[in-house]
Amino acid sequence: FASENPLDGKLGLTLLNDRPVNAETPPEFLDDAITPTDRHFIRNNGLMPDTTAAEGWTLTVDGFVDTPMEYSIADLREQFEVVTLALTIECGGNGRAFFEPPASGNQWTYGAVGCSEWTGVRLRDVLEKAGVQSNVVYTAHHGADIHLSGDADKAPLSRGLPIDKALTDNILIAFQMNGSDLHPMNGAPLRLVVPGWPGSCSQKWLTRIELRDQVHDGAKMTGTSYRVPAFPVAPGADVPEEDFVIMERMPVKSLVTFPANGAASGLETEVRGHAWSGDRSVSAVEISTDFGATWSAADLDDPVNDGAWQNWRANVSFPQAGYYEVWARATDSEGVMQPFAIDWNPKGYLNNTMHRVGLQVG
Numbered sequence: 001f002a003s004e005n006p007l008d009g010k011l012g013l014t015l016l017n018d019r020p021v022n023a024e025t026p027p028e029f030l031d032d033a034i035t036p037t038d039r040h041f042i043r044n045n046g047l048m049p050d051t052t053a054a055e056g057w058t059l060t061v062d063g064f065v066d067t068p069m070e071y072s073i074a075d076l077r078e079q080f081e082v083v084t085l086a087l088t089i090e091c092g093g094n095g096r097a098f099f100e101p102p103a104s105g106n107q108w109t110y111g112a113v114g115c116s117e118w119t120g121v122r123l124r125d126v127l128e129k130a131g132v133q134s135n136v137v138y139t140a141h142h143g144a145d146i147h148l149s150g151d152a153d154k155a156p157l158s159r160g161l162p163i164d165k166a167l168t169d170n171i172l173i174a175f176q177m178n179g180s181d182l183h184p185m186n187g188a189p190l191r192l193v194v195p196g197w198p199g200s201c202s203q204k205w206l207t208r209i210e211l212r213d214q215v216h217d218g219a220k221m222t223g224t225s226y227r228v229p230a231f232p233v234a235p236g237a238d239v240p241e242e243d244f245v246i247m248e249r250m251p252v253k254s255l256v257t258f259p260a261n262g263a264a265s266g267l268e269t270e271v272r273g274h275a276w277s278g279d280r281s282v283s284a285v286e287i288s289t290d291f292g293a294t295w296s297a298a299d300l301d302d303p304v305n306d307g308a309w310q311n312w313r314a315n316v317s318f319p320q321a322g323y324y325e326v327w328a329r330a331t332d333s334e335g336v337m338q339p340f341a342i343d344w345n346p347k348g349y350l351n352n353t354m355h356r357v358g359l360q361v362g
């Protein structure tokens with residue numbers, strides 16, 4: 001794969017890094033209710049596996065289970081209920097580009113998020129069939145991708161979930177995306193999809209799920225990876241590693257997908273986008289066209305299923321020609337609203353500040 005275009009089969013993505021491949025989707029290309037495969041972002045921590053062929057691929061389920069199991073993809077299809085769900089994956093570092101002082105890592109702006117339709121079997125069903133032993137506290141996910149160093153003993157990423165989360169019913173071991181094979185960069189032929197939690201939980205090129213009697217300590221589970229300070233810290237603070245905790249659900253957030261930032265607009269236009277809040281639903285989306293001075297409610301759809309983002313739209317009119325910004329803010333089912341400003345953390349995770357789109361009207 002190294003010599004091929006990393007964005008083959010993708011359309012309009014912005015490449016942030018080519019080794020490992022990281023590419024985000026400009027918000028105006030996320031306008032569809034269901035994100036087409038060619039618009040789904042890519043976040044790799046290592047290099048593509050040697051093969052992404054379904055033939056011969058196996059998934060091992062072991063660790064503290066009654067019966068360790070090994071499945072081909074055909075076995076999974078035959079032995080478990082196959083379900084299709086629209087599920088939102090957002091990278092924990094989406095919005096990192098806006099931290100001040102800056103945080104190192106991929107400078108994601110808005111587009112490390114997508115909501116495709118995933119087909120697979122429930123993680124819960126697969127774990128229950130193996131028999132989850134009473135001492136299990138955490139899962140460990142293993143993939144076939146290759147560490148940047150080329151060292152076969154190192155994994156680029158191996159993360160896990162608290163067992164209670166792993167046993168919820170909308171986490172999929174997926175072998176299809178939008179009705180076709182997974183895109184190689186999105187984890188073909190088999191991946192986890194854990195909606196609403198940091199994208200890193202959704203192991204791609206999945207080969208093994210191990211049940212552990214302690215919190216997983218695989219690659220990027222420890223240190224400052226996908227972890228944030230346990231308490232609010234001042235911008236630029238030097239936080240000792242022992243004060244970091246593992247990120248869990250992603251916060252309430254929304255995106256304006258039409259019009260595009262910088263677009264020309266008439267005095268009246270529809271504004272639309274999506275909103276989501278990990279493990280929760282969104283109860284309201286509001287729009288401001290006067291820099292937050294006044295707000296009005298957008299029309300908000302229910303999610304098509306638990307774990308999918310919600311679509312919203314509003315008709316806005318501007319009093320006269322000129323430059324405006326459209327701001328969107330979502331409020332979730334627990335009454336938590338998107339903030340105006342970033343609660344800074346050293347690695348630039350969980351930025352859910354309001355999306356602002358500039359418009360030239362008239």
Ligand SMILES: Nc1nc2c(c(=O)[nH]1)N[C@H]1C(S)=C(S)[C@@H](COP(=O)(O)O)O[C@H]1N2
Pocket residue numbers: 040041042043044045046089090091092142143144145156157185186187198199200201202203204205
């Ligand atoms: N095996 C493996 N799985 C992985 C990763 C990885 O580097 N290797 N990256 C994770 C991260 S950090 C994110 S945000 C999601 C992104 O999924 P996508 O590339 O399909 O958009 O995949 C996750 N799964």
Ligand SMILES: [Mo]
Pocket residue numbers: 043090091092093198199200
């Ligand atoms: Mo991520």
